[in-house]
Amino acid sequence: ELKVEQNPLFLSMQEGKNYTIYCNYSTTSDRLYWYRQDPGKSLESLFVLLSNGAVKQEGRLMASLDTKARLSTLHITAAVHDLSATYFCAVENTGNQFYFGTGTSLTVIP
């Protein structure tokens, strides 16, 4: 079974700082997804990465995928309070099954 490891599990950062969330997975895949979940809410799709070297940016968030290293990163630039949420990565295998990381709970402190 494909394993997905996310770290850190908890992240507390000050506004204006930069940080990176890491997503490692155990089996070759070139389909990786990032989601955001606010407390008590559903999931919101952030990025869909479908090839090695894919990089996507939206506002203060940038996601990249290195399929050779089986690693995706979600980089946060100049964090603001509105980014406080839990972030999940998910990997899709060749059988179209999805495996989620444990999530990173991000708190941005003013």
Add this chain to the structure above:
Amino acid sequence: DSGVTQTPKHLITATGQRVTLRCSPRSGDLSVYWYQQSLDQGLQFLIQYYNGEERAKGNILERFSAQQFPDLHSELNLSSLELGDSALYFCASSAPGLAGGQSEQFFGPGTRLTVL
């Protein structure tokens, strides 16, 4: 609002019972996915349908079944419920991606199931 609707929002039932969760995808989306989220297990993929056909199956228990109807809405049936089935159940939908690849998923608000 993602455009994906789920009913009911909350469901409280007893062990051994059977429930049906319903999902209506966004207009035009052909794929429907079901997920379970619990504190114990985290987020787990259950099953995917594409235009009425089962496309992929994940960690779905034999007591659970799903289907997608001709109008593309989907139902997840959970039977012989156990305490451990208490969780949030999300469905999501997506349109066909480029070159057949997967595209962005839009999630419904979820159904919170409590088994007493």
